[in-house]
Structure formats: structure tokens, C-alpha cells
Amino acid sequence: MRDAPPGPFDYSRKWSLRLVFLLGAVFLYVPIIVLIVFSFNDSRRGGNVIWKGFTTKYYGRAFGNEELMIAFGNSLTIAVISTIASVVLGTLTAVLLWRFRFPLKSAVEGLVALPIVIPEICLGVSLAMFFSRFGWGGIAEAPWPLNLTNIVIAHITFSFPFAAMVIRTRLASFNPETAEAARDLGASEWRAFRDVLVPHLKPGLVAAALLSFTLSLDDFVVTFFTSGPGTVTFPVKIYSMVRFSVTPEINAASTVLILLTLVLTFFALRYQRIAS
């Protein structure tokens, strides 16, 4: 038999609040679910709003769309490269702020946080200007993957602060005396870092990597400004498809991206839990 009626602050058991939560969840999930459902809609024109029948052919279309697949390949490449660099840069940042005391430290902490605090469009625009002014000539015509350099740089800039945050959390549980013990036993700074600190950080590194990967894969605004005709990424390609005409093919491609993000997020959470 259930216990007494809800106490005064059992908000989570009050029906009125449960209703609000439920409505909020419905509000958040229904559009995504509808998008996935309508990727199976057999509709050629009309904006893919009316349900006309079930088909999986648009998945075939999406996978057969060469430009889309190239864009997907670009996105993956950019994500991999920028992830590796973000984790490295993020680790350096995290250790820098954790270990050292120096003048203007809080200014540096603020500076590191800025790329993720300012509106994305400002970051995108400023980097676009930067590359047009200082871009090394015909970078866009360079062979793949060098032509993606600009986008990679942009992605690293906004992901490494996030990576640094995640790694910093993991650093908090590190006992610096173990590194000192290694030094005491003869290891150099570099070896102490590599043999003692990095292994401890590993779960944090994995979580940071998964986070950076997801951020890179999902980014639109910054990429929109730093990419060009020959360096289209998956979200940018989808955007141009949407501007052109709305078909279930877009839904299909989007669903694939959603699934990919879900899988990555799942693993990121697993590692985050192990890390803490």
C-alpha cells in the first residue's frame, strides 16, 4: 500500500507539476519524433508536411546523394582532427590552470571561457574575416583534407574550452603527490606527466573527446561562415537542401545524424560516470 499523501515539498509527486513536466517533455520530444517518422513519408512535394504513405526509399536517396555523402565525410574528418587537437589543447589548458599560480590568472581563465560564451555568429564572422585576410591563398583548392583546415581551426577554437572544463573536473581528483613521487624516483617532468598524470586523466580525456566530437559534428553557425563551396559539411549541406526544398530525404539524413549523436552521447555518459 502506497505511503501517505505527498508531503508539502514532494513537488515531483504533485499532479499539477507532473503535468507541467510531462507537457515540457512532450514539447521537447514531439518535433524530433515527428521528424523521424516523416523520414518514412512517401511525399515528393508539398514540404513533407502531409503524411502520404510509408516508404524507406528516401534513406536510399540520402545515401545515394553524392554531395551529401561527401559532406558527411568532411564532417567526420573535421570532427576527428579537431577532437584530437581539442583534447590536447584542453589538457594543456586544464593542467595550466590547475597547477600554476601566475599574475592575471583569472583574466586567462576568463579568456579561455570566452569562445563558448560569446554568440556563435560573432565567432564565425571573426574567423571568416581572419581567414580571408590571412588565409594562405587558395586553401580551398588545396587537396583534401588540407582544404578543411579553416573549419578545423574554427572547431578547435570553440571545443577546447569545453574539453578543458571536462578534464579539469577529472583533475580535481588527482593527488599531486603521485607526480611528485615519480619525480622523486627520477622521472623528468615529461615522464611524470605521461606516466602518472595522463593515465589518471584517461576517463576525462575520453569524455572530453566524445564531447568535442559531438560538438564538431553538430556545429552549424561557425562552420557556415568558415566553409566554402568545396568544403561543405553535413549540417551545412542539409541547410542548403532545406533552403532549396523540403523532402523526406532531409529527414532521413537528419535521423542518421541523430542516431549517431545518441550513440556518441551514450558512450560519453558512460565514461563521464566512470570518470567521476
Next chain:
Amino acid sequence: MNTSSGEAARPGSPEALEERARTAPLLSIDGVSKRFGAVEVLKNVSLAVAPGEIFALLGPSGCGKSTLLRLVAGFETPSAGRIVLDGEDVSRLPPNRRPVNMVFQSYAVFPHMSVAENVGYGLSVERVARAEIDERVAAALEQVQLADFAARRPEQLSGGQRQRVALARALIKRPRLLLLDEPLSALDAKLRDAMRLELVKLQDTVGITFVIVTHDQSEALAMADRVAVLEGGRLRQVASPAELYRRPADAFVADFIGTVHAFPVHRIAVESDALVLEVERLGELALPGALPGGCTPGTQGADGAVLVVRPEHIGVATGSPPAGDVHVSGQLGDIAFQGDHSIVEIALGDGSALSAVVDERTGDTLQSVGEHAPVTAHWRLEDMRLLPRDAGA
């Protein structure tokens, strides 16, 4: 509990309070049980609090006393039973509609309000006029000696000061009943004594019924008119402090209030005007008096009765003990000097030990005798009590 019938009870005396608790209680807890999921935290507890008394709920941690307090305050609802206040069943009434106020263990002073705003909060919620609130807040602060602190903020106050704010805040509402959750536990020793006196004086001045929850038996004994001892969710005994000390209902209460030595009883036989007991380590004893409830004659099992005596009543003799006393031989062990008394350890033949509290002179004598010297622990038969292990079982 038996009151001496036929005697006119003094007002304010424990007997008078019990009388009033029986006939016209302020708070009546009737057969209350409380379950959280599968765990039963309170089991069929019934007690009554008389108007104007200081009543203590005493017990070890986990015994259910805090839950009982929260049930009275209204933050929990009983799974079974009723809570009756002034004749009205308030069991399901929300806390803000009960004429009961609580001083929380952490004091729960609102950090975002000043002292005056805190104290006046309960009145502002009742939509009392601004001018009247200010007046009553000033009076309430005066009463707890915080008159100059009206504009201060909680983070500027010490723990003791915050407690007074919590007190003033609750008392200003003139509740029928004031609940205090472990009021002295967060204070340091010196402050504790001072606060204890102040609380008793305050209660006397305002005349509001206090119900105090505490795990500290010396606190309960010192402050309360009557005490309810709880253990494992069950009520063991309700009595005045003196009654609890001198006539505990069972072995648990006896051990919880002060300390006792307990000797398991192997057999009880009832003879004309005495009980003949076969007691472990003490042999056969004839005890005056009647069989207390919960003890049955015949062979006692492992959960049966015990015979208890308090260390304060145990004397230590180097020679032969006084005639008529119960005595046990042993070896003198450690003597802990405590100033005006000493705690003496006597090692018994079977490996167990007794502790006795002796006066200064005896302590000095024993000091000069030396460790391992043969001594005899002794006490009067009348100082022993036969008790069931569990009065409620």
C-alpha cells in the same frame, strides 16, 4: 504508571501533569504508526502531553523520535493512528494550518532576510498590520535578549544567536505547542548549560507547552517535566525524570538513563512476601516486593528478566561487606579519579567487570591498596530492581 491514588497532586508536579494528560491533554498521539516504504519507523505509539509542561521525546538515534516530531508538526502524515491537538484531529492538516510551531535542529533561519524580517515572517504571512508586526517583533526580540539585533543578517550571527532568532520567530505566533528538535546538540558545553536554563525559564514565562526531542538523557532529565523513552519505533516508558531513574520499566530504559549493571535471572519463584531469584553470578536472592509486569515466574529463558543495579549504589569494601548486602568478590582494577568521586573497576572471577562510583574518602583508601588486591563489591538489596528486558514486547 501508577499515581498514588487518594493523594491530592500538587499543581505542576508530575502526578498533576499526568492527571491532566489523561483527562485534558493538549496533544494526544493515538496509536500512531509510520512506515517509509517497507521500513516501519514508528510502531503504534500512544502518549499524551499536558498543557503547560515541558515534555521530552528521548531515545537513541533511529528510534523514531524525530519522525514523531515531524508528524506533530505536519511534515509527515501517519500511516495509522491519529494526532489530536486540543481535541481536534490534525493528522492530515498541513503544517501551515496547525497551531504548532517548530524550532528546527539547524534553526533554518532565512539567510535572505534580516533578523527582524525573520521573526516577523510568521505574522506577515497572517497579513498582520505592519505597525503591529514591528511592535511584536521588538517584544519578541527583547524576550530572547536580541533587542539590538533587529537589522542584522543571519550570516553575522553566532549559532546561539541564530537559535534565539528561531525561537523568537516561532514564539511570536503564540502557538499552542512549540516543538524543539535537538535544541542543545549544536551548542558547545558551556553554552549548552546556559541555554538549557534559559529555555526552562522562557517556557515558564510564556507558559507554552514545549515538546523537545533529544538523544541526550541528561538533557532530557534536566529540562523536562515528563519524558517519553522511545526505542526502535516503540514507546518504552513515559514518566517524570525521577521516576525513570528510580523505577525504570525495563532493562533498556534502565540502561539508557544513567548506567546499570544487568544480571540475567535464571529462575523466579514467588513466595509469601518475597521473590526468590536465581541470578547469574550472584546466586540465590530473596527480593522484597511484587512481581513487576512482564516478568513471569518459573524458568526464564534468554529473553527473560534481568536484575539491575546502578554503579552509584555499589560500594567497594577491602574487608568484609556490611551484613545483609548483596556481594560479589573480585580484584581491584583501574581507579578513575573524577574529583569528588572516583569510578572503580572490579574484575570478577568469570572475567567480567563491575564499575562502582565511590566517594572521595573511599577512593583514597582504594588508591593506597593497590591493583589486583582482593575486594568485595556490595550493595543493598533494595537498590536492585527486577525488570523485564522489554516492557512493550
Next chain:
Amino acid sequence: MVAISEKAGRRPLVFAAFGLPVLIWLGLFFVVPLGIIGLYSFGENVSITRIETTWTLANYARITDPVILELFWRSLWLAAVATLICLAVGLPMALVIATASPGAKPWLLLAIMLPFWTNLLIRTYALLNILGTRGRLNDVLGWLHAKGQSLLGALGLDHLGLLGERFVPLTLLGTPAGVVYGIVYVSLPFAILPIYSSLERMDRTLLEASMDLGAGQWTTVRRVLVPLALPGILTAALITFIPALGQFLTPDLLGRGQVDMIANVIERQFKKANDWPFGSALSLVLLYVTFILLAARAFADAARTRRSERDREIAAAAIRAAAPERRASA
């Protein structure tokens, strides 16, 4: 947990090994680009491909143009409305999560965050199907309308025409309401988190004390819960408002060109109008607004810290003054 803080000067080489890459990266790819748009904002197009920084204020002067001012005003307004809605909806949702059983809590949090980890473009695109005149929202409203009509009919009131003749679908795409809906949709999970974390850390006994003193549920929420959760609520407001102000995708896809916000105009300068100086000036103004809000928050925090430090000093002085008296009343 052992904290260390080594003086950088003690091991300059190691410090440089960690510090230089980060500072160089941020300097080169963050500060310099911002500097460039700063310079461009004071420049003008001298040819199709070149911009010269002539230190002109013409671009900023254009911002005072009524059309542009109205654009800023509209963006601030839409972002503010969206933020308020997020707070109003986010607070009860955060309350439910914060007071849920420990077993349910992580799942509820996950449920809220999951949509947030989906691509922004995809989430905004998904709303096209929902908000259109033949979209799912209007389907539901139409269904409710029909149910309402039949209910009125059952009550014999249908001749009064209370619900109108036919159901007129809501037009949300291409309207400010639609854009606000979109901004709320992409921001809501982000708003819930700081409020949740503030509620999570709150002392429940304070709420109980309020009720004990006679305040009802609503009064307790108003006078105790919200003031104590205010830091979290303000953080939520800030991290919702700033991105909302700089939103590009939502007004672009859902506004259908009718509802431009600042970011859309900026984008147009760079992608179509080729007026980079003006676009730079607009971007900088957006940045200034962001910085002002962040600075305001920082000042408020600093003021609060300073005030409680001052309070502690007063308390310490009071205790010192009281000590020599050594009375029983503390």
C-alpha cells in the same frame, strides 16, 4: 583532494610548455580575428576585395538608422520574451527533477538534456513540420476545436458560435511568435540546468520552516524558494538570453525572411551584400551587449561577495567586543 598552486616563475619552462600553446592559439585564432572585425568596423570598402581601415564611424552611424535600431529592439524583445518563457516553464520542471527520488533524478535529467544534444539545425528544421499551417500543432488545435464544438453541441450551445464557424489554423511560421517558439524550443534544456543545480543545493528545512510559520505553498515558493534560487535563475536567464540574442538559424528557417534578428542581418552583409565593414560593426555591437551583460553579472556577484565579507567582519568585531563581558547570553 589535495590542491596545489605552484608559482609559475618557479618552473618557467614547464609553465611555458603548458601555457604557450594555449595562449598562442587563443591569441591567434580568437583575439586577432576579433581585432580584425574591430578594425573593419571602422573601415570601408575601397574595392570589391579590399577593405581599408579609415577610422570612419559611418558604419556605427548606420546602426542608429531607425531600421537598424528597430532590428536591435526587436531582437532584444524576442530574446527577452523567449527567456522569460524558458524561466517560467523551466522552474517547475527543475523543481520536479530536484525533488524527485534519487533513482529517478538522473533519468529525468537525461530526458531533458537528450534533445539538447541533437544538432541545432535538425531541431529547428523539425519545427517546420510542427508549426506550419498544415503542421502538427495546428492538427492538435483543430482536433481540440472539433472536440470543443461537439461539446458545445452536446450542451446545446452551438448556435452561439462561441468557437467560430471553422477552425482557423494558427500562422506561426514567418511570425515573431513562431520565432519565439523556436528559440524557446532550442533553449529550454539549457535553462533548466542552472535552476536545477541551484534548487538541488537548497536547504529544504528553510521551506519547511516557512510552512511551519503559516505560509502556504504558493507563499513559500514566492518568499523563500525563489529568492534563494535566484542565483541559479539569473544564471539561467543569462545563458538563455545571450545565445537567443545572437540566434541565426531560428529566425532564418522559421521567420521565413519576415522576422529578422541581428544575426540574420549580419549574415546578409557577409554572404550577400558584401558589406563587411557594416557587418563587423553589427557583430561588435552584439559583442558589446554580451560583455555588458556578463560584466553586470560579475559585478553583482562581486558586490554580493563583498557584502557578505563586510557582514562577516562586522560579526567578528561584534563577537570580539562581546567576549570581555563573558556573560552567559552569547
